[in-house]
Amino acid sequence: MTxxxxxxxxxxxxxxxxxxxxxxxxxxxxxxxxxIVDNRLNLILTSVIGGMLVIGIALKIKLQRHLAKKEGAK
Structure with a gap:
C-alpha cells in the first residue's frame, strides 16, 4: 500500500x-x-443507538489497526 x-x-x-x-x-x-417527555423508552430508537455504538466501536478498532500500518506504507 502506498x-x-x-x-x-x-x-x-x-x-x-x-x-x-x-x-x-x-x-x-x-x-x-x-x-423526559413521554416517560418511556422507544425500543426502536434504543436498538438504533446500540447499533450505532457497535458500528462506532468497530470503526475505531479498524482505524487503530490502520494507523498501526502507517510505518509499512512507504
Whole structure:
C-alpha cells in the first residue's frame, strides 16, 4: 500500500467514524428528550443507538489497526 493510498483510507475511516459517533450522540440526545417527555423508552430508537455504538466501536478498532500500518506504507 502506498502512502497516498494509506492517507485516502485513513481519511475515509476517520470520516465514517466521526459520522457514526455524531449520529450516536444525536440519537442518545433525542431518546433522552423523548424519555423526559413521554416517560418511556422507544425500543426502536434504543436498538438504533446500540447499533450505532457497535458500528462506532468497530470503526475505531479498524482505524487503530490502520494507523498501526502507517510505518509499512512507504
Amino acid at each position: 502512502l497516498n493510498e494509506w492517507e485516502k483510507e485513513n481519511s475515509k475511516l476517520k470520516s465514517m467514524w466521526v459520522v457514526s459517533i455524531m449520529l450516536f450522540w444525536f440519537s442518545v440526545s433525542f431518546q433522552t428528550v423523548l424519555y
